[in-house]
Amino acid sequence: DAKTTQPNSMESNEEEPVHLPCNHSTISGTDYIHWYRQLPSQGPEYVIHGLTSNVNNRMASLAIAEDRKSSTLILHRATLRDAAVYYCIRWSGGSQGNLIFGKGTKLSVKP
Amino acid sequence: DTGVSQDPRHKITKRGQNVTFRCDPISEHNRLYWYRQTLGQGPEFLTYFQNEAQLEKSRLLSDRFSAERPKGSFSTLEIQRTEQGDSAMYLCASSGGPTQYFGPGTRLTVL
Numbered sequence: 001d002a003k004t005t006q007p008n009s010m011e012s013n014e015e016e017p018v019h020l021p022c023n024h025s026t027i028s029g030t031d032y033i034h035w036y037r038q039l040p041s042q043g044p045e046y047v048i049h050g051l052t053s054n055v056n057n058r059m060a061s062l063a064i065a066e067d068r069k070s071s072t073l074i075l076h077r078a079t080l081r082d083a084a085v086y087y088c089i090r091w092s093g094g095s096q097g098n099l100i101f102g103k104g105t106k107l108s109v110k111p
Numbered sequence: 112d113t114g115v116s117q118d119p120r121h122k123i124t125k126r127g128q129n130v131t132f133r134c135d136p137i138s139e140h141n142r143l144y145w146y147r148q149t150l151g152q153g154p155e156f157l158t159y160f161q162n163e164a165q166l167e168k169s170r171l172l173s174d175r176f177s178a179e180r181p182k183g184s185f186s187t188l189e190i191q192r193t194e195q196g197d198s199a200m201y202l203c204a205s206s207g208g209p210t211q212y213f214g215p216g217t218r219l220t221v222l
Binding site: 032034036042043044045046049085087091093097098099100101102103104 | 115142144151152153154155156159167202204206209210211212213215216
């Protein structure tokens with residue numbers, strides 16, 4: 001059970017911002033929110049993660065709702081290379097720390 | 112290149128044969144994970160090592176599957192008596208903290 005809900009697919013135009021939503025209404029107070037993406041024929045790639053505060057890195061921004069029941073991954077200017085499946089994952093860490101993937105959101109970027 | 116590597120990248124075998132895959136993690140990472148991914152699905156956790164100890168196995172890992180990580184460095188995943196249902200992408204990931212770094216995967220086709 002992935003315990004997150006994402007749209008199956010989204011489309012964006014190149015050089016426009018993209019907001020990828022994720023619902024995790026049953027998240028516990030200690031679960032992190034991780035985002036990975038998987039380009040065609042490649043292994044998943046880490047994008048960003050956060051706990052409560054919004055986070056920024058060179059790839060993207062992560063906006064986390066105040067009640068932590070949802071989050072949004074923001075790609076500020078989509079490029080054709082950003083076309084991928086994006087996975088939103090609740091991560092509890094601990095001694096094991098395996099990731100539980102859902103089906104993710106397939107992002108298409110149009111030139 | 113200091114990323115996670117996997118060998119072979121592709122493997123075609125006949126039903127009933129044994130196959131072995133290798134994963135070389137990032138050298139300083141003590142955690143190593145194996146996942147399996149079928150078409151259109153997100154990766155599914157198979158097993159986890161901390162150094163040389165195999166600490167967790169998914170129910171997906173039937174008794175035909177065995178994984179090792181001798182000396183806490185590279186890992187091997189063996190599938191005995193392969194079945195057509197074993198056809199999938201086998202992904203390896205390593206981590207030294209909350210982020211997992213994935214290899215390119217080994218695509219197995221069982222004829």
